[in-house]
Amino acid sequence: MFSNKRFAMPAVLALFVLLSAVLGACSSKSGGEASSSPSPSAASPSQQSQEPASPEKKDPVTLEISWWGGDTRHAALQEAFKLFQQKYDWITVKPTFSGFDGYADKLTVQLSTDNAPDVFMFSRALTQQFGQSDVLLNYYEHKELIPALAELDPIMQSPYYKFGDKLIGMPTGITSTVLVYNKKVFEEAQVPVPTDDETWLSLGEKWSKVHQANPKVFGDSGWFYMPEAYPLIMKQLGAELIDGASNPPKASMHPDQAKTVWTWTEKLWEENAIPRDSSDTIGFDAGNLASSLSAASVIPSTVAMTEDPLGFATLPKTFDGSGTKISMPPVPTSLWGIDARTKHKEEALLLVNFLLTDKDAIKTLKVETGVPAVAESLEYLSTEVFGGTGVESEMLDVVKRSQQGADEYWLPAQPLGAPDANAAFQTAFEKYLFKQVDIDGFLAEAEKTMNEKLQEAAK
C-alpha cells in the first residue's frame, strides 16, 4: 500500500509521530534542567549576621523549589536563586512555578505521591491540613541550620505556622489586612480620607458621604466575606465567634453584638453606601470603589491596576470608639514548606534561611513574596533599598503601623474543622444576604451548622 501516493503523507506523518514519541519519552526530567549559569552580578559580599556554618560535604546537590505568583515574583525569585547558587556553589536550584489556579491541587497530589519539590510555597489556609500528617518537615528539629527561626519564633505561634508543637511553615513574607482607599474619590467628595484612628462607625459614615456625593461609588465590596474581618469586629465588641479552648470547640454567634453589627450593615446597604448584591465590577480598576479591605501584600499589583492615587490606613481598632483597641497581628503572606522526605534537608534549610535574611536576596525580592518577616531585613529594605519612597515603602509602612497602637493583638481561633465551619457560616450568611432568611434565621443556622462541623472534626 505504500506504493500508492495517497498513503505517502499519512505514512510520513506516522513515522514522524513515532519518532517524536520515542524522543519525547526519553526527554525525562534530567534533560530539562533550567541551568542558569550564575551571572556575575554587582552584589557586594554581604555581611551576614545570621549565617549558619556551611555543611562539610560538598557533593553537588540539586534542590527543587516551587511557588505560585505572577511574573514579577517569578523573575525576582529566580534572580535570588542565582545569588544563592553563587554563594553556595555546590547547590543547583531547579525552580518551577505556576499561576495561582491549580497550584495547590498539584502540590497536594505531588505531596501525596512523594513527588513534591524539596521546598515549596503553600497557602496559610492549608497549614492545618498539611500539619495533620508527617509530610512537612518540622523546623524546630533543625533550629541550628535556620538561624532566622530564633528571631521569628514569637510571631509564629499561630495556626498559620504551627500544627500542635510542630513548626511546619516559615513565612515567605508577612502581611496585614489594611484599608486601601482611593484618594481622588475622597477628594472629589470632599470627605476626609480614612486615618489610622477610624472606628467602624466613622468609617461607615465616610462611605455614606462619599456615596452621596457620587452615586456610582461604593464604600467596599463586601468586607464580611473575609474570614478575618467579621470575627475581628465581633471581638472588638467583646464577643469571640469560635471558642477554640473548649472541647469540642464551640461556635457562638452572640446575637446582641451580632445584631449591632448587622443593623449597622443593613443601614449601609439601604443607603447603598456599600453594595448589597450589586455586581457592577466593583474595583479600583472599575473606578467605582472608594476603599477596600485588602491584604497589604497585594498593594503593588492593586496600584498597578488603577491610575487614581491610592492611600493606605490600618483597620479600625474599635467598633464605636469605646472598649479595648484590638488589632490582628500580621499573618504570613504564604509559607515555605520543606518536604520531610527530602534527601537534602540542610540545603533546603539553607535556601529558606537565605531568602529570609540575605541582604542581596532581600534587595532582589523586595516585596514580591510579602513584607520581609525578619526585622532587620525589613529595616534594610525600608531605608536602604526604597529610601522611604514609592508604593513599596507605603506598603512596608502600613504593615508596620498595623502593629502599633492597639491594646491587644488577637487572631481568631482555628481549631480542626475551622475551614468547614467558616464555609458553613458563609452559606448561612449568603442566605441572609439574598433575603432568603432574616437575621435571626441566619444567626441560628450559622451557629447550628458551624457547631456541627466543629464537632464532626473533633471526633
Add this chain to the structure above:
Amino acid sequence: MRSSSFRSAAATVALYVVLSLLSLLFVFPLYWLVVSSFKPLSAIFRIPFEWWPVDWTFKHYKDGWRFMGSVTFARVYLNTAYVTIVSVVATVFTSTLVAFGFARLRFLGKNVLFVALLATMMLPTQVTLVPTFLIFDYLNLIDTYAALYIGAFFGGGAFYIFLIRQFIMGLPFDLDESARLDGASTFRIYWSIILPLCSPVLITIVILSFTWTYNDFFTPLIFLSSIEKFTVPVAINTFLDEAGTGKVGVAIAMTTLSVVPLLAVFFAAQRRFMQGIATTGLKG
C-alpha cells in the same frame, strides 16, 4: 421558474442576514479579548465598557512574548505545536482503528467493552488523579512531553472513538461485503474503503483534537514542571496571581494571540467539508 429563483434568492438573503446577526453574538467574546488586549490594565474593567480603546498599548504583547526572558513565548508555541501535532496524528490513527473494531467486527465481549468505553467518560477525573499520577511516575513520564500525548496513542479518548463508530455504522455493509468477496483482508477494508468514506468525521476529529490538546490546561499543569516545556495555557496562567490579580492584560493578549493558529487550522480544515464524501460508490 422566475418565482422559484426569486424565492431562493430571497431565502439566501434572509439566511445571510440571520447568520450575520448571530455572528455578532459569537464574535463578541473574541472582540472583547482583542480590544481589551490593547488597553492598559486600568482601562480593561472600566464601566461602561469601552468599545474602542481610548488609550492604546502594546505592552501586554511585549511582556507576554518575553515570558521568562530565557524562555520566550516562541518556545511555548513550539512546545504546544509539537505536543498538539503528535496528539492529533496519533489520535486519528488509533481512534479510527478502534472505532472500526467496535463498528464492524464481532467479538466476544464487544457490547460490554463498548459500554466500558463510554463509561470512561463518566468518572470525574479529580478522583483518579492520584493513582494516575503514580502510574505516570512509575513509567517515568512525569515532566515529559510524552505524558501529554501518550493518551493519543491509545485511542485518544472515548469521545473520538464513539464518534467515528457512529459514523462507520452509518455506512452500508454492502461495501464491506463486496470487498470481502473480492478477497480483501479486514485491514484492507478498514484502510481502503471505510476510512476514506469517513473524511467529514476525520476532519472533525482533527479540528477537535487540535483545539482540545492545544487548550488543555489541566494535564500539562499537573504533569509538567520544567518551565521550558510549558504549553500555551500553562504559560498564560503563570501571569495570573491570586483571584484574577496580576497581569490580566498579558493573559488576555496572549490568549488572543493563541487563537490565531486555531483559527487557521479550523478554517483550512472546514473547507474540506465542502467537498463532502465521495459518493458511496456501490460500483465495484
Add this chain to the structure above:
Amino acid sequence: MGKTWKRHLEGYLFIGPWFIGFLVFMLIPAGWSLYLAFTDFSFLKPPVWTGTENVRKMLDSDVFWKSLRITSVYALLSVPLHLGTALLAAMALNVKIRGIGFYRTVFYLPAFVSSSIGVAIMWKMIFSDSGVVNALLTGIGLDRVKFFNSPDNALYTLVGINAWVLGTAMLIFLAGLQQIPRELYESAKVDGAGAVRRFRSITLPLLTPVILFNLILGIINAMQVFTNGFVITRGGPAQSTYFYVLYLYEEAFKFFRMGYASLLAWVLFLIVLLLTLLTLRSSSAWVFYETEMKGGKR
C-alpha cells in the same frame, strides 16, 4: 472452531490500542478510587477503611441532594437547548453559499476561547448590573435583570451561556449532514418531495446516529458541569450554582476528604451510566443505522 477464534482475535487487535490503555490507565485508577470511596483519605496519610461511613454521611448531607438537584436541572435544560441550537446552526451552515466558511468559523469561535481566563471575566462584566446585556434590556424599555448576582437567575444564565458554546456539537452535526449522500436528496427531489419532506425522511433518520452521539455526550458533559460554576460563580450566589462536581472538587481539594469525594464520583458515575444505558436502550427505537438495511432500493 478455529475460524471464530480468529474473529475474536481480530476484533481485539483492532481495539487493542484502546483496550491496553484502558487496562493500564483507566481500570487501575478507577479501581483504586472505588476502594478509596469506602475510606477516609486525606492525601497525606494512608487511607483508613471506614466501610459505609461515607455512604451514611452522603445520604444525610443536605448539600449532596441540593447539588444533585441543581446539576439535574441544569442538564435537563441545557442538553435540549444546546443540541437544538447546534442542529439548527449546522443546518443553516450546511448550505453551499459563498462565505459560508467564514460563518462556520465565527460560529465555532466560542469553542476556541471558552476555556480561557478572559472569558470568565468577560461574562461577569457582560451580565453585570450595568453591563452590555442590561444596557440592551433597558434600551428597549425593560427592567434591569440580575443575572449572576441573583440566586434565582444564576443557574439559568449558565444554561444560556452553555448554548453559546455550540461549536463542537454543531461541527459534529455538520459532519453528519455532510455524510448524507447527495444522490438521496436528488432522487427525492425527482420524486417530488418538498424540503420538509426531505428533512423528515432523509436528513433526520440518517442523522440519528449522530444525534444519539450528541445526546449521550451532552448528558455526560452536563452532569459533570464544573468549569463555569468554578470560575464564574464559585457555586454561588447562595449555592444556587453549586454543581455536583464542584461539591466533589471542594470535598477533595479544599477539605481534603478524598475518600468521600471518591464515593461522590462513583455515585455520579452510576447515575450517568444509568442514564446512558437508558438512552442506548431507547435508541433501537429511533436510531437508524444504514448498516442494518439489508439490500433493497433506497
